[in-house]
Amino acid sequence: MSGSEIVDVALLRLDPGVPAPQYARDGDAGADLATTENVEIAPGERVLVGTGVALALPAGWVGLVHPRSGLAARHGLTIVNAPGTVDSGYRGEIKVCLLNTDPRHTIALRRGDLIAQLVVQRVAQARFVEVQRLPSSERGDAGHGSTGGIDAWRSATDTTKEQA
Numbered sequence: 001m002s003g004s005e006i007v008d009v010a011l012l013r014l015d016p017g018v019p020a021p022q023y024a025r026d027g028d029a030g031a032d033l034a035t036t037e038n039v040e041i042a043p044g045e046r047v048l049v050g051t052g053v054a055l056a057l058p059a060g061w062v063g064l065v066h067p068r069s070g071l072a073a074r075h076g077l078t079i080v081n082a083p084g085t086v087d088s089g090y091r092g093e094i095k096v097c098l099l100n101t102d103p104r105h106t107i108a109l110r111r112g113d114l115i116a117q118l119v120v121q122r123v124a125q126a127r128f129v130e131v132q133r134l135p136s137s138e139r140g141d142a143g144h145g146s147t148g149g150i151d152a153w154r155s156a157t158d159t160t161k162e163q164a
């Protein structure tokens with residue numbers, strides 16, 4: 001992957017019959033993960049599927065299991081706990097908790113389908129230092145929509161008032 005930092009990650013293929021994690025294109029952040037299962041996911045249903053792979057991520061790295069945008073946009077397929085966290089000490093099979101958000105259509109997956117993508121990143125562990133008072137900041141405790149919601153842009157560009 002040109003321009004990107006490369007980290008060696010030990011990969012165990014528990015099911016060599018499905019594709020190993022693969023970057024579709026140079027520069028991709030996510031390596032696609034396949035499912036080992038033939039499964040139908042009814043509207044609103046969630047299902048935990050295997051990927052046929054286990055990893056040994058080096059200490060200081062994490063694997064994040066993200067949904068794929070094409071499946072999300074076309075079929076409403078997402079991941080319940082997105083992004084899933086694969087700890088560096090985890091040696092089991094990577095599994096994906098898929099959710100069909102489509103209200104009407106069942107999603108049929110076939111063994112080998114690429115259903116998620118793994119982003120490998122550096123990660124720190126915090127040393128939590130308990131204090132009696134936090135240092136001040138510009139934001140302070142403002143959050144949860146303090147900079148405006150979906151209506152902010154609409155009301156700023158609303159021309160109906162001018163026409164009336």
Ligand SMILES: O=c1ccn([C@H]2C[C@H](O)[C@@H](COP(=O)(O)OP(=O)(O)OP(=O)(O)O)O2)c(=O)[nH]1
Nearest residue numbers: 065081083084085086087090093094095096097
């Ligand atoms: O999408 C995911 C998320 C997690 N895992 C695996 C790797 C991870 O290291 C382990 C635990 O994940 P997490 O910490 O999110 O789950 P938990 O409910 O806190 O379980 P635990 O008590 O085992 O930490 O499960 C997956 O295979 N897929």
Ligand SMILES: [Mg+2]
Nearest residue numbers: 085086087090
């Ligand atoms: Mg945990």
